[in-house]
Amino acid sequence: MTAKSVSLVIAGSGGAGVVTAGSLLLDAAAKAGWYALMSRSSGPQIRGGEAAAMLRFATGPVMSHDDSFHLLMAIDWDNITRFSAEIPLTGNSLIVGDPAHGEAPAGLLKNSPRQAALAMTDIAGKIENGRPNMVALGAIAALIGLPAGAMQAVVEDNLKRKGQAAIEASMTAFHAGVAAAADLPAIPKLPAVAADSGPRWSITGNEATGLGVIRGGVRFVAAYPITPATEVLEWLAPSLAKVGGMLVQAEDELASINQIIGASYGGVPAMTATSGPGLSLMIESLGLAVAAEVPLVVVDVMRVGPSTGIATKSEQSDLNIAVYGLHGDAPHIVVAANSVSDCLFTTQWAVHLAEAMQVPALVLTDQAMGQARAIVPKPAELAFIGQRLTATAAVEGERYKRYAMTGSGVSPMAIPGMPGLTHTADGLEHNEFGTPSSQASDHHAQMDKRSRKLTQFNYGDHWADIEDSEVGAGDTAIITWGSSTGPAREALDRYSAAGGKARLISVRLIAPVQPEKMAAALKGMRRVLVVEQSHSGQFYRMLRAFYDLPVETRSLHQGGPLAFGPGQILEQLTAWSA
Amino acid sequence: MEAVAKKKYAAKDYKSDLKPIWCPGCGDYTVLNSITRALAELALPPEQVAVVSGIGCSSRIPAYTSVYGFHGVHGRALPVATGLKLARPDLTVLVTGGDGDGFSIGGNHFLHACRRNVDLTYIVMDNQVYGMTKGQASPTTAPDWEGSKLTPEGTGINPFQPLVVGLASGANFIARVSSSDPINMAKIIVEAIRHPGFSLVQVLSPCVTFRPEQAEWRDIVRTAVVDYTDDAARAARRLMTDDGFNVGKVLFKGSRPPFRPEFENSNGSVAELEARFAL
Numbered sequence: 001m002t003a004k005s006v007s008l009v010i011a012g013s014g015g016a017g018v019v020t021a022g023s024l025l026l027d028a029a030a031k032a033g034w035y036a037l038m039s040r041s042s043g044p045q046i047r048g049g050e051a052a053a054m055l056r057f058a059t060g061p062v063m064s065h066d067d068s069f070h071l072l073m074a075i076d077w078d079n080i081t082r083f084s085a086e087i088p089l090t091g092n093s094l095i096v097g098d099p100a101h102g103e104a105p106a107g108l109l110k111n112s113p114r115q116a117a118l119a120m121t122d123i124a125g126k127i128e129n130g131r132p133n134m135v136a137l138g139a140i141a142a143l144i145g146l147p148a149g150a151m152q153a154v155v156e157d158n159l160k161r162k163g164q165a166a167i168e169a170s171m172t173a174f175h176a177g178v179a180a181a182a183d184l185p186a187i188p189k190l191p192a193v194a195a196d197s198g199p200r201w202s203i204t205g206n207e208a209t210g211l212g213v214i215r216g217g218v219r220f221v222a223a224y225p226i227t228p229a230t231e232v233l234e235w236l237a238p239s240l241a242k243v244g245g246m247l248v249q250a251e252d253e254l255a256s257i258n259q260i261i262g263a264s265y266g267g268v269p270a271m272t273a274t275s276g277p278g279l280s281l282m283i284e285s286l287g288l289a290v291a292a293e294v295p296l297v298v299v300d301v302m303r304v305g306p307s308t309g310i311a312t313k314s315e316q317s318d319l320n321i322a323v324y325g326l327h328g329d330a331p332h333i334v335v336a337a338n339s340v341s342d343c344l345f346t347t348q349w350a351v352h353l354a355e356a357m358q359v360p361a362l363v364l365t366d367q368a369m370g371q372a373r374a375i376v377p378k379p380a381e382l383a384f385i386g387q388r389l390t391a392t393a394a395v396e397g398e399r400y401k402r403y404a405m406t407g408s409g410v411s412p413m414a415i416p417g418m419p420g421l422t423h424t425a426d427g428l429e430h431n432e433f434g435t436p437s438s439q440a441s442d443h444h445a446q447m448d449k450r451s452r453k454l455t456q457f458n459y460g461d462h463w464a465d466i467e468d469s470e471v472g473a474g475d476t477a478i479i480t481w482g483s484s485t486g487p488a489r490e491a492l493d494r495y496s497a498a499g500g501k502a503r504l505i506s507v508r509l510i511a512p513v514q515p516e517k518m519a520a521a522l523k524g525m526r527r528v529l530v531v532e533q534s535h536s537g538q539f540y541r542m543l544r545a546f547y548d549l550p551v552e553t554r555s556l557h558q559g560g561p562l563a564f565g566p567g568q569i570l571e572q573l574t575a576w577s578a
Numbered sequence: 579m580e581a582v583a584k585k586k587y588a589a590k591d592y593k594s595d596l597k598p599i600w601c602p603g604c605g606d607y608t609v610l611n612s613i614t615r616a617l618a619e620l621a622l623p624p625e626q627v628a629v630v631s632g633i634g635c636s637s638r639i640p641a642y643t644s645v646y647g648f649h650g651v652h653g654r655a656l657p658v659a660t661g662l663k664l665a666r667p668d669l670t671v672l673v674t675g676g677d678g679d680g681f682s683i684g685g686n687h688f689l690h691a692c693r694r695n696v697d698l699t700y701i702v703m704d705n706q707v708y709g710m711t712k713g714q715a716s717p718t719t720a721p722d723w724e725g726s727k728l729t730p731e732g733t734g735i736n737p738f739q740p741l742v743v744g745l746a747s748g749a750n751f752i753a754r755v756s757s758s759d760p761i762n763m764a765k766i767i768v769e770a771i772r773h774p775g776f777s778l779v780q781v782l783s784p785c786v787t788f789r790p791e792q793a794e795w796r797d798i799v800r801t802a803v804v805d806y807t808d809d810a811a812r813a814a815r816r817l818m819t820d821d822g823f824n825v826g827k828v829l830f831k832g833s834r835p836p837f838r839p840e841f842e843n844s845n846g847s848v849a850e851l852e853a854r855f856a857l
Binding site: 030031199200201202203207211214215219220222239241242243244246247248250251252254255256257258259260261262263264265266267268270284285287288292375378414416417418419420421422423424425426427428434435436 | 596623624625626628630640641643644645646647648649650651653654656657658659660661662663664665666668669686687689690839845846847848850851852855856857
């Protein structure tokens with residue numbers, strides 16, 4: 001039995017090597033020419049504690065997790081029911097557990113999945129330095145059709161420093177697992193892939209985010225650690241140093257945002273990354289960047305809110321604060337990445353937009369894509385790099401106007417060091433020179449200018465990803481954003497495969513809104529399904545406020561941390577067309 | 579380049595033609611004069627200098643100068659200046675502000691700017707009152723000051739000791755001056771700018787409107803009798819027994835090297851970073 005994709009979970013207590021096993025499996029799948037997506041879930045403990053690695057393998061790029069898992073490989077059962085909501089199982093699913101740790105807890109058995117035993121502890125015990133997680137890996141590889149040679153290569157890479165004995169112990173345990181799998185019930189296997197499946201990368205969303213800003217030209221980062229954004233910073237710190245930039249760990253988020261304002265004012269493209277609580281602290285100074293026209297990028301790796309919420313899990317609920325959080329009328333950019341690899345594109349684009357318009361750009365990603373690792377097709381090289389319109393030489397006898405009125409609204413920016421162009425950038429309302437002013441005429445003129453920069457800019461096709469069923473768009477559209485795009489994409493694929501016609505619109509440019517482009521994208525659409533991971537339907541309300549939607553518009557929204565399964569979205573589509 | 583004679587500047591070359599919003603008699607006028615005088619003494623080209631501030635009466639200074647200025651939000655001048663100086667080490671960066679901006683809303687940044695020791699000069703005009711919001715108690719106000727409707731019985735809280743806290747937090751240069759002696763203030767600012775690392779200059783700058791009694795400061799202040807020390811413990815003892823009116827001299831000069839991140843290899847390329855993701 002072969003399948004287009006196989007989904008499995010490896011779970012166990014701290015020290016069971018669940019995450020290590022998942023990473024090895026992901027790397028081996030990559031070696032075998034497959035694509036993969038791995039998400040991690042862990043308990044609240046800082047170190048150790050139960051963990052689950054959720055993996056999906058396919059012969060083509062993986063955009064989303066499936067509705068359920070084919071296999072749950074439990075190294076042990078410690079606290080495993082904490083994950084049961086995140087590990088949907090069906091009657092066809094297979095739970096494999098170690099008899100040494102007893103029976104599977106009832107919480108996992110709701111849908112009567114098949115069960116089988118694999119004596120991982122016993123088998124590993126008979127091998128010198130053998131570990132149960134390697135036995136589990138062997139069994140998984142055999143069950144899903146992963147060639148042993150791929151695992152051999154990965155284990156050799158990973159254990160090089162521990163020496164040949166360690167490699168042999170691991171591989172002996174692995175092969176024992178392969179052999180033991182002969183007694184296990186079958187789950188779908190993935191077919192082998194042609195050797196040339198094109199260049200691929202193994203990357204997390206948070207790494208892609210870091211790479212995107214560096215590609216865009218950012219060379220100064222100031223930040224304060226926060227889950228789940230910290231990995232962006234941990235990747236950036238050494239990487240920036242390699243390309244002549246720097247990362248400064250600031251004393252708090254108020255300092256982060258203001259340090260990057262200072263650096264950007266000094267002419268160096270700058271960014272910070274944070275999550276909801278940190279973004280809340282930065283909001284006042286984002287307004288300063290709007291008023292003083294200082295380009296910068298702030299990445300919000302969203303987690304469940306409000307307040308401390310669920311720090312380690314995902315939600316799309318910072319849309320409102322990102323769009324409306326600033327006091328006063330403060331035009332700024334909000335963009336959202338819609339997949340692990342799109343974190344690269346979207347952050348690079350954000351730097352470009354921020355620099356071109358001298359405005360702060362917020363990038364919304366989330367824990368689900370940020371902390372997921374994926375095997376993806378090598379991302380395209382992108383031409384756009386932040387290009388700031390800087391002032392040229394001073395004109396004799398003419399005082400420089402930092403906030404000069406221009407058709408585009410963008411004024412040439414003088415950078416400290418340029419002679420004859422000194423000025424004070426100000427968060428106070430000001431006139432064209434930057435001189436503080438409380439005149440209505442100056443306020444209106446500057447407001448118009450700051451707003452014009454954003455409305456007249458050509459965002460091209462990047463404002464949204466628009467995809468139709470192979471047989472055409474029909475009259476039904478799904479509008480979604482961010483992490484909900486993956487399952488929506490797969491729902492569209494399945495709907496099309498069953499003969500349905502629909503269009504997917506995944507909005508990347510959240511603000512400023514693009515009514516004309518949306519109108520064009522919705523031409524001929526009679527029905528719209530809005531999909532988002534927010535309890536109050538923030539995106540739906542925003543669409544309602546700014547766009548003309550058909551009478552038949554429905555909202556599919558749920559709070560985090562559970563992600564939509566493609567089936568949930570498909571169900572809405574099919575029920576609607578029936 | 580050495581052969582080219584250094585251009586001469588006068589204090590007025592660093593002043594904008596904007597009229598300050600300050601009250602007549604405000605101490606901040608002389609601080610502005612001393613800053614411009616110090617810049618002229620250092621003969622720094624105006625485009626190589628930046629003055630960064632937050633919010634408050636004294637935070638208006640950047641626009642009154644002809645150098646690059648940044649007037650940000652309340653309490654965040656130090657982080658803006660930190661980012662600017664780290665990104666642009668070639669610039670001379672001054673930070674100006676008041677006691678509320680620096681020690682209350684911006685208190686955390688003050689601690690960490692001292693600790694981080696980026697090469698900045700922080701000039702705090704301390705008038706022990708919030709002037710811009712019309713006279714409320716600041717962190718340096720005496721506990722029994724009853725001049726504000728917000729705290730009619732006084733704050734009942736001991737005042738913040740900026741120089742003690744600055745020293746304990748790692749400031750590399752500490753001085754107190756009086757706005758009544760602009761010539762000396764300019765001299766100290768020159769020294770502060772020249773000294774590497776984070777320099778803290780507290781200026782007793784009276785608020786004639788909301789603290790008219792501060793007009794007496796000019797008679798109370800006295801020139802400190804001892805010269806600076808490079809021994810933090812001695813400086814601490816001196817500050818702990820000080821009544822706040824010993825002015826006109828540098829109190830402490832440290833020798834900690836300024837903060838500057840070091841890079842393992844700045845010649846790398848983005849392609850090398852990307853290669854690590856390729857399978």
